[in-house]
Amino acid sequence: MIVVVKRGQDRKQVDNLENWIKSLGLGVHESEGENSLIIGLVGDTSKVDIGLIRSLDIVESVTRVQEPYKNANRKFHPQDTLIDVGGHVFGGKNFQIIAGPCSIESEKQIIEVAEAVQKAGATILRGGAFKPRTSPYSFQGLGVEGLKLLKKAKKETGMPIVTEIMSEERIDDFEDVDILQVGARNMQNFDLLRRLGKLNTPILLKRGIAATIEEWLMSAEYIMSEGNPNVILCERGIRTYETYTRNTLDISAIPVLKERTHLPVIVDPSHASGISRLVKPLSLASVGAGADGLIIEVHNDPVHALCDGAQSLTPLQFEDTVRSIDLMLDAVNKTRDK
Amino acid sequence: MIVVVKRGQDRKQVDNLENWIKSLGLGVHESEGENSLIIGLVGDTSKVDIGLIRSLDIVESVTRVQEPYKNANRKFHPQDTLIDVGGHVFGGKNFQIIAGPCSIESEKQIIEVAEAVQKAGATILRGGAFKPRTSPYSFQGLGVEGLKLLKKAKKETGMPIVTEIMSEERIDDFEDVDILQVGARNMQNFDLLRRLGKLNTPILLKRGIAATIEEWLMSAEYIMSEGNPNVILCERGIRTYETYTRNTLDISAIPVLKERTHLPVIVDPSHASGISRLVKPLSLASVGAGADGLIIEVHNDPVHALCDGAQSLTPLQFEDTVRSIDLMLDAVNKTRDK
Amino acid sequence: MIVVVKRGQDRKQVDNLENWIKSLGLGVHESEGENSLIIGLVGDTSKVDIGLIRSLDIVESVTRVQEPYKNANRKFHPQDTLIDVGGHVFGGKNFQIIAGPCSIESEKQIIEVAEAVQKAGATILRGGAFKPRTSPYSFQGLGVEGLKLLKKAKKETGMPIVTEIMSEERIDDFEDVDILQVGARNMQNFDLLRRLGKLNTPILLKRGIAATIEEWLMSAEYIMSEGNPNVILCERGIRTYETYTRNTLDISAIPVLKERTHLPVIVDPSHASGISRLVKPLSLASVGAGADGLIIEVHNDPVHALCDGAQSLTPLQFEDTVRSIDLMLDAVNKTRDK
Amino acid sequence: MIVVVKRGQDRKQVDNLENWIKSLGLGVHESEGENSLIIGLVGDTSKVDIGLIRSLDIVESVTRVQEPYKNANRKFHPQDTLIDVGGHVFGGKNFQIIAGPCSIESEKQIIEVAEAVQKAGATILRGGAFKPRTSPYSFQGLGVEGLKLLKKAKKETGMPIVTEIMSEERIDDFEDVDILQVGARNMQNFDLLRRLGKLNTPILLKRGIAATIEEWLMSAEYIMSEGNPNVILCERGIRTYETYTRNTLDISAIPVLKERTHLPVIVDPSHASGISRLVKPLSLASVGAGADGLIIEVHNDPVHALCDGAQSLTPLQFEDTVRSIDLMLDAVNKTRDK
Helix, strand or coil: EEEEECCCHHHHHHHHHHHHHHHCCCCCEEEEEECEEEEEEEEHHCCCCHHHHCCCCCCCECCCCCCCCCCCCCHHHHCCEEEEEEEEEEECEEEEEEEEEECCCCCCCHHHHHHHHHHHHCCCCCCCCCCCCCCCCCCCCHHHHHHHHHHHHHHHHHHCEEEECCCCHHHHHHHHCCEECCCCCHCCCCCHHHHCCCCCCCEEEEECCCCCHHHHHHHHHHHHHHCCEEEEECCEEEECCCCCCCCCCEECCHHHHHHCCCCEEEHHHHHHHEEEEEEEHHHHHHHHHHCCCEEEECCCHHHHHCHHHCEECHHHHHHHHHHHHHHHHHHHEEECCC | CEEEEEEECHHHHHHHHHHHHHCCHHHHEEEEEEEEEEEEEEECCCCCHHHHCCCCCCEEEECCCCCCCCEEHHCCCCCCEEEEEEEECCCCCEEEEEEEEECCCCHHHHHHHHHHHHHHCCEEEEEEECCCCCCCCCCCCCCHHHHHHHHHHHHHHCCCCEEECCCCCHHHCCCCCCEEEECCCHHHHHHHHHHCCCCCCCEECCCCCCCHHHHHHHHHHHHHHCCCEEEEEEEHHHHHHCCCCCCCECCHHHHHHHCCCCCCCHHCCCHHHHHHHHHHHHHHHHHCCCCCEEEEEECCHHCCCCCCHHCEEHHHHHHHHHHHHHHHHHHHCCCCCC | CCEEEEEECCCCHHHHHHHHHHHHHCCEEEEEECEEEEEEHHHHHHCHHHHHCCCCCCCEEEECCCCCCCCCCCHHCCCCEEEEEECCEECCCCEEEEEECECCCCCCHHHHHHHHHHHHCCCCCECCCCCCCCCCCCCCCHHHHHHHHHHHHHHCCCEEEEEEEEHHHHHHCCCCCCCCEHCCCCCCCCHHHHHHHHHCCCCECCCCCCHHHHHHHHHHHHHHHHHCEEEEECCCCCCCCCCCCCCCCCHHHHHHHHEEEECCEECCHHCCCHHHHHHEEEEEEEEHHHCEEEEEECCCCHHCCCCCHEEEEEHHHHHHHHHHHHHHHHHHHEEECC | EEEECCCCCHHHHHHHHHHHHHHEEEEEEEECCCEEEEEEECCCCCCCCHHHHHHHEEEEEEEEECCCCCCEHHCCCCCCCCCCCCEECCCCCCEEEEECCCCCHHHHHHHHHEEEEEEECCCEEEEEEECCCCCCCCCCCCCCCHHHHHHHHHHHHHEEHCCCHHHCCHHHHHHHCCCCEHHHHHHCCCHHHHHHHCCCCEEEEEECCCCCCHHHHHHHEEEECCCCCEEEECCCCCCCCCCCCCCEEEEEEHHHHHHEEECCCCEEHHHHHHHHHHHHHHHHHHCCCCCCCCEEEEHHHHHHHHCCCHHECCCCHHHHHHHHHHHHHHHHEEECCC
């Protein structure tokens, strides 16, 4: 961390600052500039509150050289983290496809979709039971009943399942769920993150709608610092001024994350665009960018989906997308898990 | 709601759509365009899922004419909502100033600040006990202990208190708190909102960092639809590409909200800018824009504040700000509560 | 276009509005809603000023059903536009790679880079002579001298050339340039666009840093409406709150544009990210998303490039990127032009 | 400027970098950190190309301590710049109101509006002759004919005039115009800026729709570095994800600019919001934030304005706004010029 002190400051105040820094167990290197004094902090600064230093009257600016995340940082963990979900591995050279309906609606629906996506190449089944909806008047999901149906589909097909958890109060209902999803709206629900950090179940951590990559990794850090190393990051689009698509898929986040962190990174092209016609091109783009997998909405009857139908593929469209993905994986040196 | 059907659609599919709309208790008006068929939905469409209609293959676009919020809508409740907090009223011609430290640190600190801001003109005391922090390694607040100190300051000064609640699991600890604050990160923590909707305590609902005005009002609607009409909206800056200030204070949101909703609207200039030097000009700007009040961070020793010190005023700066506010209130036909 | 009239309006005012609409040669369809009156405008509304109608006191909202662009609209021109540049075709199943240095620095440099990128697979040579720079103190390009060197490289290698034009005053200097580039900062320099519309030379129109897709297509429309149909669109990243990359590559814009317009669409991964390590993954992502080509910065000595070195590939890295692109083109049914 | 070198770099490469820095006439201070080497650049770094250093393989990050603008920088010019326009001074304790129609339509219109706004308190007359419009099919202004009418209104009323110039080719037509406006779309039309820098006429420089404050000041620097010190900055809203208002007025930019630069700063509440009902509250907010003036659209017949009618005030509404402004100026220690 580098602290630039404004010119003409009282030496005593500078000494106070340096003493305080040393009291945190850090070393100090001073360097004189023409218009300013530069103080370098030496040691592990990941736990230093940058805002606190910035707040001091004598300080012009503070720059972090070291990233504030540690457990998630590739610098300290150069190898890819591999996360095994019922025999299907996320990370490394593996490419996983998660698929399923936005909302679970009935036993028939979830099992039909599960069988269709499994046949077409999906290895993990997704399905929403508790749905975060902007309006209190929109369908909120089948809740506990939906979870039961999802588990039934798991039993029928042998596919591991992933579904969203919105509140730490309900955690007991989510036993037997193979991956717990934290939605974009809860990416900074820190009580929930800490609670999930006490489990060992893999967590699918979606990016908040306006979260920076650093904030996102800090949320992963909340989970990991409590003891759960199994975090899968999921890019799902960010909010920008452009309104043609619901969100703007931040495709660059994928290679940036692959550099910064050892955690697996997947993409949700369905939520990112909100338009089913864009799911295939965005899936192929994600492969090209180096993603470790995809999570795609598939519905056996999109027209009657109770939510988000506009972004769901039919099983046929999903099959076609998987076929095209297979044609691209060689170029990125990945193998689709089957 | 207006549905534009793509040209050349099968009449039978259009009939299916219209029958489904009628099954929701709505009327249908058809109008033929050159390139499209226009269907107007007549009746209360606030509970219609716009995404569902948009998802249909035959639909070109859907436009909402009616706002999706009802309880918060000024159209159905033209008079300003007045919310009485220990004799201090939010809304109408009243102007309230909430002030206090970012974090509660000690009994001495919170009581000293409380007395200072009360003397200078604040009517409500703020103070953070549970702090949502981006990093798990930053100071997270004194928690329950902090709440106790805040209540002590209330007893000493007679000032009503406001503090942030982050999880519905802890709601019992917040008894005797006069206003419960929902932070920006929890604006769409729907389980928490619904739980707070079952109380009668006023809720200070901060705007999410990338929330639209409509999403924000829908979150108020979550609280109100459960029975709690006492929602105070708090603009605290949104995330944009500009990084000179921490967030971009959306000053236009104030007059827009005063048109759309009957709820009181206040501004947090401290978090919006993150820079103490900007708190005064942004406070005066908020008065000009028609805000019903302000929530301002004040610390008796900003240099050593454990968090957010850079944005806190000293008691002297706070006094000076209040004096200037008083010079402006006539222009907007408001009276500062004392 | 659909106009929603506020409820309870004077019939005479509504008649005035409808008569004015009819005077523009458009038909009118009225439809009564519960809370509003809906007027559909029938005919070619692309030339109607939506702001004008929105400004009327009696109007609640106006929605465009028809896009405001005509020449660029795929609805009226379903076939892909094919643009031949010295025997290399943009559009259809063709994939073109443009490459070269950010700035032209010397004869040796531009010819060496030209030969290197040609050998590796580029078909068109890029090079900046007039450089738009944020600071008046930064290197502004070699100007006319740079153009001469670029034309020399064209003569030596036989490669068509593309370079940026910043002002209509200098148009005569750009004779013999095969593609004229309009930079992001000039996307709405309407005098320049109109001037270029009077030529027949292909125009590479970069997206403005905060331009919507519709505004971008309207800028293409400025060129096309003056008579020049040869517009190539170039996505180069948009400005968002995220600062890890210089801009955020809007990968979704590619499939959206391929639907909306018949014009070729290429991607500039170098400017989008500003980081050379991201150029390869973003190039592959662009292929997956369906782009018709790429424009990539390549420098024979990135360390000493006078500008934008951080985003330039070495010839070796460029070769490697082209090899990977070749492995992906089958999946999107494209062929790289050689 | 501070350069952080990655750990474990070859000493020879570091020496090369330092020698190159010294060759620019700058001094070098080295400081060793645990994980990195820190190099401080001493001297006038405003002309150093930060991108060039960032591009070097051995560099981890570069931070500017000194701002890249010099002429516009308050550090080197602590006193407010005062700009006299026909006896009306911008800057210091003065508050100026510019008003007039969006587009000049006829002699009768411009003179009527001029007389009305002058009577109500405006000191400078605005009016658009050349209009930058997103669509080539929208009304583009009366052009040279409009300029003539504007000059006639100046003669009739004695008010100085301001109007937008879009191209340096037309500069001769703008003689006798008292303030030349550069619109948001041309904020980085560097050829135009440089040309205007050779005049002595005051320039009203609007902020680009997605320009940072630093980029904006760099555009002022383009004008000033050519010799014209008379730049008035005009905040007019930035593009964000929020769509209730056309743009988001960045009210914080005003106090930030007043700190960073000595140039006068005014606000355009009409374009910022695009909604006439918001012009008054945003005007008052701008006063509170410390603006040196306002530029407001006023039309004698908003319903029939050829463009932007939705954001124009009637003369009566304008009068009412000025009256309220007068009630607030004391609080910010300003006096409205009359």
